[in-house]
Amino acid sequence: MSLALRPTPRTAALVGNPNAGKSALFNALTGARQKIANYPGVTVERKAGRLVLPSGEVVELTDLPGSYSLHPTSPDEEVTRSVVMGEFPGEPAPEVLVVVLDASNLEQHLVFALEIIALGRPTLVALNMLDLAERDGLVLDPSALSQALGVPVIPTVAVRRRGLPELAGAIEAAERQAMADGAVHRQAHLDGAERRMEARAIAQASILSETARHRLHSRMDDLLLHPWLGPLVLFALLFVVFQAVFSGAAPFANALQAGVDFLSAAVRARMVPGLWRDLLTDGVLAGVGAVVVFLPQIIILFFFILSLEASGYMARAAFLMDRMMARVGLSGRSFIPLLSSFACAVPGIMATRSITDAKDRLTTILIAPLMTCSARLPVYAVIIAAFIPHRAVGTGPIGGLIGLQGLVLFCLYVAGIIGAMAAAVVLRGTLTKGAASGFIMEMPKYQLPRARDLAIGLSQRAWIFLRRAGTIIFQVAVILWLLLNFPRAEPGRDQIDASFAGHIANGVAVVLKPIGFNRDIALSLIPAMAAREVSVSSLATTYAVAGANEAQTSHALGDQLKRHWTLPMALAFLAWFVFAPQCMSTIAVTRRETNGWKWPAFMLLYMFVLAYVAAGATFWLARGLGL
Amino acid sequence: MSDAPISPAPASPANALTLDYLPIGQSACVVAVDWARLDADEGRRLRALGIDVGAVVSVAHRGVFGGSDPLAVSVGRMTVALRRAHARVMRVELAR
Numbered sequence: 001m002s003l004a005l006r007p008t009p010r011t012a013a014l015v016g017n018p019n020a021g022k023s024a025l026f027n028a029l030t031g032a033r034q035k036i037a038n039y040p041g042v043t044v045e046r047k048a049g050r051l052v053l054p055s056g057e058v059v060e061l062t063d064l065p066g067s068y069s070l071h072p073t074s075p076d077e078e079v080t081r082s083v084v085m086g087e088f089p090g091e092p093a094p095e096v097l098v099v100v101l102d103a104s105n106l107e108q109h110l111v112f113a114l115e116i117i118a119l120g121r122p123t124l125v126a127l128n129m130l131d132l133a134e135r136d137g138l139v140l141d142p143s144a145l146s147q148a149l150g151v152p153v154i155p156t157v158a159v160r161r162r163g164l165p166e167l168a169g170a171i172e173a174a175e176r177q178a179m180a181d182g183a184v185h186r187q188a189h190l191d192g193a194e195r196r197m198e199a200r201a202i203a204q205a206s207i208l209s210e211t212a213r214h215r216l217h218s219r220m221d222d223l224l225l226h227p228w229l230g231p232l233v234l235f236a237l238l239f240v241v242f243q244a245v246f247s248g249a250a251p252f253a254n255a256l257q258a259g260v261d262f263l264s265a266a267v268r269a270r271m272v273p274g275l276w277r278d279l280l281t282d283g284v285l286a287g288v289g290a291v292v293v294f295l296p297q298i299i300i301l302f303f304f305i306l307s308l309e310a311s312g313y314m315a316r317a318a319f320l321m322d323r324m325m326a327r328v329g330l331s332g333r334s335f336i337p338l339l340s341s342f343a344c345a346v347p348g349i350m351a352t353r354s355i356t357d358a359k360d361r362l363t364t365i366l367i368a369p370l371m372t373c374s375a376r377l378p379v380y381a382v383i384i385a386a387f388i389p390h391r392a393v394g395t396g397p398i399g400g401l402i403g404l405q406g407l408v409l410f411c412l413y414v415a416g417i418i419g420a421m422a423a424a425v426v427l428r429g430t431l432t433k434g435a436a437s438g439f440i441m442e443m444p445k446y447q448l449p450r451a452r453d454l455a456i457g458l459s460q461r462a463w464i465f466l467r468r469a470g471t472i473i474f475q476v477a478v479i480l481w482l483l484l485n486f487p488r489a490e491p492g493r494d495q496i497d498a499s500f501a502g503h504i505a506n507g508v509a510v511v512l513k514p515i516g517f518n519r520d521i522a523l524s525l526i527p528a529m530a531a532r533e534v535s536v537s538s539l540a541t542t543y544a545v546a547g548a549n550e551a552q553t554s555h556a557l558g559d560q561l562k563r564h565w566t567l568p569m570a571l572a573f574l575a576w577f578v579f580a581p582q583c584m585s586t587i588a589v590t591r592r593e594t595n596g597w598k599w600p601a602f603m604l605l606y607m608f609v610l611a612y613v614a615a616g617a618t619f620w621l622a623r624g625l626g627l
Numbered sequence: 628m629s630d631a632p633i634s635p636a637p638a639s640p641a642n643a644l645t646l647d648y649l650p651i652g653q654s655a656c657v658v659a660v661d662w663a664r665l666d667a668d669e670g671r672r673l674r675a676l677g678i679d680v681g682a683v684v685s686v687a688h689r690g691v692f693g694g695s696d697p698l699a700v701s702v703g704r705m706t707v708a709l710r711r712a713h714a715r716v717m718r719v720e721l722a723r
Contacts, residue, residue, distance in 0.1 A: 068672070068675035068676065069671075069675050071671060071675075073668045073671050073672045073675070104704060105703070105704045105705060107677070107703045107704065108676070108677050108703055108704070108705055111675075111677075136704075192674060192675075193679065193681075196677065196679070218687065218706075221687065221688060221699070221706070225687075225688040225699060226688075227688075227689075227690050227691050227692060227693060227694075228692065228693075230691065231691055231692065315708070318708070319688075319691075319697060319699060319708045320691050322691075322696070322697045322708070322710070323690070323691050323692070323694050323696055323697065326696070326710075332697065332708065356668055356669075356672070438665075438666065438669045438709070438710050438712060438713060439697055439708060439709065439710050440669060440672050440673055440676070440707065440708070440709050440710075440713065441707070441708045441709075442676060442705060442706070442707055442708075443699060443705075443706040443707065443708055
């Protein structure tokens with residue numbers, strides 16, 4: 001067979017238990033240039049990159065989802081199994097399998113390694129995270145391990161880039177070597193329990209010495225999983241995250257805003273006045289600029305989420321939250337997708353794939369968009385900055401540290417969480433009724449997050465956000481500008497009233513009037529169906545147009561809002577966006593994850609009803625209180 | 628080791644200590660698991676994490692805010708979170 005005789009492989013895949021350090025090894029081997037997509041037909045992430053072999057040839061390296069065995073208990077494991085077995089449609093079986101092992105947890109990780117090796121395919125083992133094993137007082141003998149397994153074993157420390165050239169060389173040689181060996185492998189037909197005994201024996205034979213050292217992570221767990229202190233630490237941590245998101249991003253956001261203003265002024269100075277110039281400044285720059293300035297906040301939020309994940313704390317958070325989640329019929333496992341939804345519901349909903357129970361998963365998908373995503377931040381930030389005074393809550397050393405603006409933001413997050421929990425209880429009692437599911441989860445070792453892995457993760461997220469700003473938000477900003485400027489008003493008449501958008505908004509405004517929304521708000525909600533943050537850029541566009549050729553244009557959007565809105569209106573607007581399902585991407589991903597339009601349609605309906613009720617209640621309560 | 632008093636489930640015979648009643652920090656060997664009382668996938672997942680007959684386990688942490696759910700169980704060099712409902716079907720014997 002000519003294919004088998006090819007000297008160097010074209011494809012290789014990393015397989016291994018979750019928490020084996022696979023992703024860090026993948027990043028170290030392939031660098032920042034990775035292709036991230038979904039496996040067709042399912043929503044499991046496919047990560048692929050280019051690995052240059054010592055010979056200069058290039059292999060496509062994929063990072064398969066972490067698995068405990070080839071008997072899948074989740075969609076992720078199902079993908080790994082079928083790709084490894086060559087059964088995944090359109091995805092050829094990887095020519096070389098690289099089993100990644102956590103050196104400090106051989107006994108467990110070898111079970112899956114034995115299962116993979118028993119397939120008799122070109123396989124090698126990356127004995128990863130040797131430094132952590134040494135930290136735990138373990139001294140290992142890779143050659144003994146290699147002998148016992150019958151495949152090459154390459155010690156690696158992905159984060160220090162140790163063993164990477166050796167690993168690349170071994171991948172290159174793997175196919176030839178396997179043929180030379182004749183691929184004779186023993187223990188091909190062990191059952192699960194026998195394989196575990198074998199793994200234990202091999203692990204023990206490979207350990208040269210083992211000093212019982214006080215392990216750092218068990219002492220950290222004593223604090224972080226403490227029945228009373230643990231939740232306090234978690235809560236404090238989340239509070240710090242949200243304060244940091246709000247205040248830490250300000251200087252960067254201001255710098256970006258200054259850049260947008262500078263560009264806008266430059267265009268004004270260089271172009272002849274007219275519709276084209278207005279389209280560029282009031283349409284494109286005002287619209288896209290108003291969204292792009294929130295990049296710093298999104299990066300800060302993702303920085304925390306990725307760090308918590310990489311450090312191993314995320315699983316502790318799931319542990320701490322399990323009891324609370326169980327009360328609303330979910331498990332701690334739902335906590336991670338829901339926490340991810342604070343950044344964006346789309347990856348959050350995609351992360352529900354790790355939830356094994358179908359009804360648990362559906363419930364989590366349906367409530368995920370109630371978590372305050374980063375797209376709401378632009379909306380919240382503008383309204384809060386304009387209407388909530390920038391001062392401390394109370395006095396004294398502690399009161400002085402809590403800003404009122406941050407507190408309001410925190411309350412909006414809490415409102416979303418409470419809404420989601422209430423929705424979960426109702427759903428679990430009605431539409432997704434069924435037996436409560438369990439919670440079984442490995443708690444990974446604590447690790448210091450690596451700057452390089454964080455940087456790769458952050459740049460991927462930032463790129464996704466900017467691409468959204470550059471495409472969908474750009475288009476919506478232009479379309480809205482067109483809707484606002486055509487047909488042209490007769491001289492002396494208001495342009496917005498004459499425009500297409502004005503007519504549409506008039507209709508919507510009738511429905512929204514009882515909850516205190518004026519026509520400008522109705523107008524901003526129309527394009528915000530694409531994405532929530534568009535409402536900010538469309539408000540910016542609306543008021544820029546309304547104040548055209550006036551000194552008003554120089555006012556920041558916040559000043560414009562203060563001029564046109566009352567405080568109850570602003571608060572109702574905030575309440576609306578806590579619940580409103582205004583994001584096309586979320587609806588699209590829900591359709592894909594639930595395989596049909598039934599659940600996304602239900603999601604739209606129940607969230608709009610919630611938003612309408614919440615905004616109305618907020619408006620009339622605030623009015624009643626005389627705000 | 629100190630002779631910490633063990634409090635088995637009131638209704639159980641004295642020698643039938645289940646994992647959910649194992650005192651924190653006490654090592655024990657899993658001697659029997661009633662897999663039929665667990666969901667098949669959950670059973671498979673527990674076994675994949677090394678929680679099976681013959682495993683030496685200890686409870687590292689239990690509960691939040693004074694509750695007794697979930698449990699963090701040490702098995703080998705791993706810590707696995709599971710619920711009381713899972714621990715209840717596992718009979719353990721104290722390691723000597």
